[in-house]
Amino acid sequence: MFDPKARYVRxxxxxxxxxxxxxxxxxxxxxxxxxRAYVVNRTRQKSNERILDVATGTGLLAADFARTVSxxxxxxxxxxxxxxxxxxxxxxxARNVGDRVDLVLARAxxxxxxxxxxxxxxxxxALRNVSSAQMTFREMSRATVPGGVVISLDFARPQSRLxxxxxxxxxxxxFPFFGRMVSEAWGKTLSYLGRSILRxxxxxxxxxxxxxxxxVDAVSVPLTAGIVCAVYGTKR
Numbered sequence: 001m002f003d004p005k006a007r008y009v010r011x012x013x014x015x016x017x018x019x020x021x022x023x024x025x026x027x028x029x030x031x032x033x034x035x036r037a038y039v040v041n042r043t044r045q046k047s048n049e050r051i052l053d054v055a056t057g058t059g060l061l062a063a064d065f066a067r068t069v070s071x072x073x074x075x076x077x078x079x080x081x082x083x084x085x086x087x088x089x090x091x092x093x094a095r096n097v098g099d100r101v102d103l104v105l106a107r108a109x110x111x112x113x114x115x116x117x118x119x120x121x122x123x124x125x126a127l128r129n130v131s132s133a134q135m136t137f138r139e140m141s142r143a144t145v146p147g148g149v150v151i152s153l154d155f156a157r158p159q160s161r162l163x164x165x166x167x168x169x170x171x172x173x174x175f176p177f178f179g180r181m182v183s184e185a186w187g188k189t190l191s192y193l194g195r196s197i198l199r200x201x202x203x204x205x206x207x208x209x210x211x212x213x214x215x216v217d218a219v220s221v222p223l224t225a226g227i228v229c230a231v232y233g234t235k236r
């Protein structure tokens with residue numbers, strides 16, 4: 001049985017999967033490709049390894065990972081929302097990497113994989129959406145091999161106070177307004193995203209969660225003036 005937040009997130013994102021990539025580009029000021037490239041480079045996986053992408057959405061990061069693996073490696077994308085996975089399957093095939101990615105419908109807090117089977121595990125721009133960040137990292141760590149990297153990329157609060165004022169006005173005012181001009185579903189989704197970013201954990205708080213799950217050398221790296229933060233650690 002899904003808890004209330006999981007039900008709400010699934011309902012919210014099931015209504016905008018086709019437009020999600022556009023939404024992400026708007027919210028990220030078109031920086032999302034650069035952020036995904038950072039995640040792929042930081043995991044330092046070999047071409048024949050298995051890679052886990054939690055909350056894969058429309059498969060953007062899974063596709064980037066898939067381009068780095070050989071025929072002996074593959075990527076598994078997990079998501080809570082079936083319509084997102086259907087969109088991901090179509091877009092992965094359009095990018096000619098569909099044969100290197102398996103998609104699984106599951107919750108981040110209860111991954112259906114055995115221990116120590118992935119070279120790395122990532123969650124991109126979705127930690128705010130899970131019901132338990134602690135359980136999510138616990139599951140990601142459990143499924144990762146010793147020496148593998150667990151990494152979270154998520155929106156954060158910008159470091160500059162001046163930029164923060166502009167950014168918060170954008171998130172809470174302009175962003176939902178433009179969304180409502182498109183559709184009610186867009187308006188609700190963008191309003192939720194803006195509020196969730198304001199409540200987001202800091203990079204150091206996320207790093208502490210990784211340390212609590214036994215991951216070592218946990219580091220927080222702000223990107224694009226602190227709009228997002230990449231946080232990663234290594235499993236012992």
